[in-house]
Amino acid sequence: MPTDMPAILFRNLDKYFGSLHVLRGMSGQIHQGEVVAIIGSSGCGKSTLLRCFNRLEQINGGQLVVNGIDLSKTNLSRKYLLELRAKVGMVFQQFNLFPHMSVVENLCLAPRQVLGQSRPESRETAEFYLNKVGLIEKAKAYPDQLSGGQKQRVAIARSLCMKPEIMLFDEPTSALDPELVGEVLLVMKQLAEEGMTMVVVTHEMHFAKGVANRVLFLNKGQVEEEGNAREVLTHPQSDRLRAFLSRMSMAEVS
Numbered sequence: 001m002p003t004d005m006p007a008i009l010f011r012n013l014d015k016y017f018g019s020l021h022v023l024r025g026m027s028g029q030i031h032q033g034e035v036v037a038i039i040g041s042s043g044c045g046k047s048t049l050l051r052c053f054n055r056l057e058q059i060n061g062g063q064l065v066v067n068g069i070d071l072s073k074t075n076l077s078r079k080y081l082l083e084l085r086a087k088v089g090m091v092f093q094q095f096n097l098f099p100h101m102s103v104v105e106n107l108c109l110a111p112r113q114v115l116g117q118s119r120p121e122s123r124e125t126a127e128f129y130l131n132k133v134g135l136i137e138k139a140k141a142y143p144d145q146l147s148g149g150q151k152q153r154v155a156i157a158r159s160l161c162m163k164p165e166i167m168l169f170d171e172p173t174s175a176l177d178p179e180l181v182g183e184v185l186l187v188m189k190q191l192a193e194e195g196m197t198m199v200v201v202t203h204e205m206h207f208a209k210g211v212a213n214r215v216l217f218l219n220k221g222q223v224e225e226e227g228n229a230r231e232v233l234t235h236p237q238s239d240r241l242r243a244f245l246s247r248m249s250m251a252e253v254s
Contacts, residue, residue, distance in 0.1 A: 007032045007067060007166050007197045008053055014061035015048055015221075022048050024221035025062070032165075035198045037208035037229060040218035041244060046201045049218070050168050053199065054090050055081060067165055086114055089159030090168040093175050095151040097143040097158075103130065104139040107158050115162065122161075129157040133187050149180030153187055167191065169200040185211075205248055209233045217241045 006029040015023035022045050030036050038046045051057040053066050055076065064071040067087050069080050097106050107126035111117040117125065130136045133153040143151055152172055159167060169188065173181040185207050192198055192211050202208055208215055212229040217238070225238045236242045 005032060006030060006065075007034070008199070009065045010049075010052075010062065011064075012062035013049070013052065013059055013064060015045075015052060015057060016060050022221055023052070023059070026218075026222055027062075028216060028223055028226065030197065030199055032197050033195045034214065035192045035196075035200065035212045037212035037215045038199065038201045038218060039203070039205070039208060039215060039244070040224075044218040045221045046218055047170050050090075050170050050199060050201050053166075053168055054088050055084055056090075082114060086162050087164050088166045088168065089162055089164035090170065091152070091155050091159055091172050093171045095143070095148075095155045095175075097151060097154060099143050101142075102139070103135070103141050103143070103146070103154050106143070106154065107161050110158070111161050125161050125163075126157075129160045130154075132160065132190075133157045134183075147180060148176045149183045152176065152180075152184045156184070156187055156191075166197045166199070169198065169202070171201050171203065173202070173204060203248065205233060205245070217244070 008030040010029070011027045013023045013026040026049065038049065040046050048057055052059050052064060055071055058074065059072065062072065066084065069084050104123065104126050107129065108122040111122040111125055112119065127136060127139060130139055133156055135150060135153055135157070138146060138150060146154065173184050176184065181204070185204060188200070189211050200212065209230050214226060215229040215232050216223055217225045217232070219240050225232060225236065225241050233245065236245060
């Protein structure tokens with residue numbers, strides 16, 4: 001269950017890309033052990049918000065504290081940035097695996113370079129998490145020998161090898177064929193059941209309703225509606241969210 005201390009706290013966040021105001025005074029918090037789904041139409045600021053949580057994008061105003069590190073500072077030291085990246089894992093739409101390295105080599109790289117693990121230790125860690133995502137038999141395979149779903153599960157295992165305290169997922173199933181989506185969502189559901197703090201930008205409404213504790217619906221750079229995932233997605237209060245869910249339902253049918 002979530003604790004009282006937020007894993008992520010953001011207040012009055014502003015983010016600009018040139019003259020484009022992407023995040024407009026956005027506020028909220030995510031508790032430890034909580035799974036939060038971020039939903040909304042393309043261009044509403046979902047991925048930008050997630051990238052701010054890992055300092056892949058720097059905010060232009062407001063307060064942002066992630067895992068105890070104040071990301072509001074413009075002069076964040078390399079030490080704190082490395083600490084942030086080690087403790088806040090991120091899984092992207094694309095898998096970003098090194099094609100010239102085997103699966104296990106992809107997983108061992110960051111723990112050795114960032115955490116200073118020895119080769120035997122990093123190998124043991126890699127094999128543990130490959131087994132966790134059901135791909136230990138693919139340890140010696142190369143990325144081009146894997147399906148899209150397998151690549152994404154490897155990408156999740158790679159993030160887990162850093163033993164993060166928070167996991168960020170940026171539409172992790174959007175690049176997958178429909179029949180491969182389930183295997184990735186199953187791994188994510190398992191992580192949620194084990195108490196991992198997770199923030200998931202997703203269009204998978206069944207996952208959001210069944211796994212997330214809360215949902216944030218973003219519209220035009222602001223939080224339009226939030227609350228208990230099942231309640232919000234079953235009984236939306238805002239007209240915009242009702243329209244969004246209607247479009248999502250039609251897309252699933254088609």
